[in-house]
Amino acid sequence: MKATIRDVAKLAGVSISTVSRVMNSPQSVVESKRRKVLEAVEQLSYQPNSFARGLIYRKSFTLGLLIPDIENMYYAGIIRGMQEACNKLGYSLMICNTDRESARLLSYIDTFHEKQVDGIVFASDRMSPEYYEKLSAYRIPVVMLSSHSDEFEIPSIEVDDEAAAYDAVKYLIGLGHQRIAMMGFNDVNSVSGPPRLKGYLRALSDGGIDAASLLGRVKHAAHYFEHAYEAAHELFMEYPDTTAVFCVADEFAMGTISYLKDQGVSVPGQVSVIGFDNVRMAGIYIPKLTTIAQPTFELGYRSAEKLHELITTGQTEIMREKLLHKLIIRESAGTVS
Known part of the structure; x- marks a missing residue:
């Protein structure tokens, strides 16, 4: 039969709460008692039960993650980083995909509360007022x-999106491009x-470029490759003299490049394309994407650490x-031909 925390306490001659402190905060227990508990743990091959810990500390030792699109390649690094931090900090991770639906997101908040x-x-x-009110309640x-x-005082972690976009477009300008388009989010x-x-x-x-004159070259897509493909068609039908495209996501960059290839337009020979995120596919795609790298693993890891800090x-x-x-400079952006 699997040993319980009660068995460990009995063998060590201490209370159950002392065993729990040794498992979770050993520095708070005097060395003599700590040694007895650890010897009992080894003798009984005891493994702490997270549910039992939860009863003692009134915690579930579980963190929730709400993401809008689990199919998006960007979140792979985020989840991996969070999972790594959770393993270190003693938490389990529960992931819910909202599909950007308000009702579903609110329902998941209820679920997290129940769990x-x-x-x-x-x-x-x-963060809408409706989300904030429920989380606060x-x-x-x-x-x-x-x-x-x-609007609300909520801790956050992210990159500087404006500065990152600036650096991407500045790089294209440095390559001699003037007629630079943008593929943005329509959400x-x-x-x-x-x-x-x-x-x-x-x-x-x-x-030194008249930004207002290029506003027509700012196109918007939803969230996927095929939407960017369609938006690229619209862009190049209206502005065939475009020499470079800044895309706000790598998947958009891939959709744009795919459209150009289907039209017989070489990348970067005739049109340069730069992405954003540096998902794993960015270094595999042909041509390999020049892109803005977000430290997704670190963002995920730090978000869990930051949440742990807030909890404790x-x-x-x-x-x-x-x-x-x-x-990240690769192959998809070059000088004006």
């Missing part, structure tokens, strides 16, 4: 990931879309944390 998760990472979505600690709220709730557009326009202006102390040292992006 008594200790905190939630809220990724890549706008349930008193669930929340950290926003790849997003932030100007009205997008948090990263507006600052990336702002970075695009600022880079054009700083590069009631606050975070940095309210709005920003990690560094990096321009």
